[in-house]
Amino acid sequence: DTEVTQTPKHLVMGMTNKKSLKCEQHMGHRAMYWYKQKAKKPPELMFVYSYEKLSINESVPSRFSPECPNSSLLNLHLHALQPEDSALYLCASSQGSRLATDTQYFGPGTRLTVL
Amino acid sequence: RKEVEQDPGPFNVPEGATVAFNCTYSNSASQSFFWYRQDCRKEPKLLMSVYSSGNEDGRFTAQLNRASQYISLLIRDSKLSDSATYLCVVNQPGTYKYIFGTGTRLKVLA
Numbered sequence A: 001d002t003e004v005t006q007t008p009k010h011l012v013m014g015m016t017n018k019k020s021l022k023c024e025q026h027m028g029h030r031a032m033y034w035y036k037q038k039a040k041k042p043p044e045l046m047f048v049y050s051y052e053k054l055s056i057n058e059s060v061p062s063r064f065s066p067e068c069p070n071s072s073l074l075n076l077h078l079h080a081l082q083p084e085d086s087a088l089y090l091c092a093s094s095q096g097s098r099l100a101t102d103t104q105y106f107g108p109g110t111r112l113t114v115l
Numbered sequence B: 001r002k003e004v005e006q007d008p009g010p011f012n013v014p015e016g017a018t019v020a021f022n023c024t025y026s027n028s029a030s031q032s033f034f035w036y037r038q039d040c041r042k043e044p045k046l047l048m049s050v051y052s053s054g055n056e057d058g059r060f061t062a063q064l065n066r067a068s069q070y071i072s073l074l075i076r077d078s079k080l081s082d083s084a085t086y087l088c089v090v091n092q093p094g095t096y097k098y099i100f101g102t103g104t105r106l107k108v109l110a
Helices: none
Strands: A004-007 A010-013 A018-025 A031-037 A044-050 A053-057 A064-070 A073-079 A087-094 A110-114 B004-006 B011-014 B019-025 B033-038 B044-049 B055-057 B060-065 B070-075 B084-091 B098-100 B104-109
Touching: A004 A087, A010 A018, A018 A031, A018 A087, A031 A073, A044 A064, A044 A073, A053 A064, B004 B084, B011 B019, B019 B084, B019 B104, B033 B060, B033 B070, B044 B055, B044 B060, B070 B084
Parallel strands: A010 A110, B011 B104
Antiparallel strands: A004 A018, A018 A073, A031 A044, A031 A087, A044 A053, A064 A073, A087 A110, B004 B019, B019 B070, B033 B044, B033 B084, B055 B060, B060 B070, B084 B098, B084 B104
């Protein structure tokens, strides 16, 4: 089973709202990722958690706040977003070994619209 | 030079055709290579990992050329359902960073 789940599937929010995106995997993976993807562009890495610790923050604005409550869960807290933050937000996970065989599996994404 | 480069296409091919995509990478120390398929408004799905010896899965064949630093994906007997964007992904060695190419759009025509 290579399933990563994400909720919600769609989210519409105003610029003053606070919302959270959720991601879950039960593959025993120890690395989890948040990506942002705009139309006709490849995914852009935002954050990486490895063994529940933040490993990579790709200079993401503080209005995006990641959280990894345990090895299976990854959240992305959103506050005071801008319309240009509208995008598909993808979660992924991998074993976390950093070996050549470490492979990422993606969730179905949350399509976010900021009004 | 970009770390991972792909021809964005689109490649428009008739059903039954054979089509090949290349992807070049700049870091000669890279060890992990992948092809993902992404349908419109969906998530990337792993198509194949690419091994040194090359690998085949049905109509799909992936090859790695370390000397010239590129990987390739060959699709034989194209089906309408193969229409998608194909993303080349290369891991930055020893890190959790996966570098994505821009993707190559394939449209298989009836």
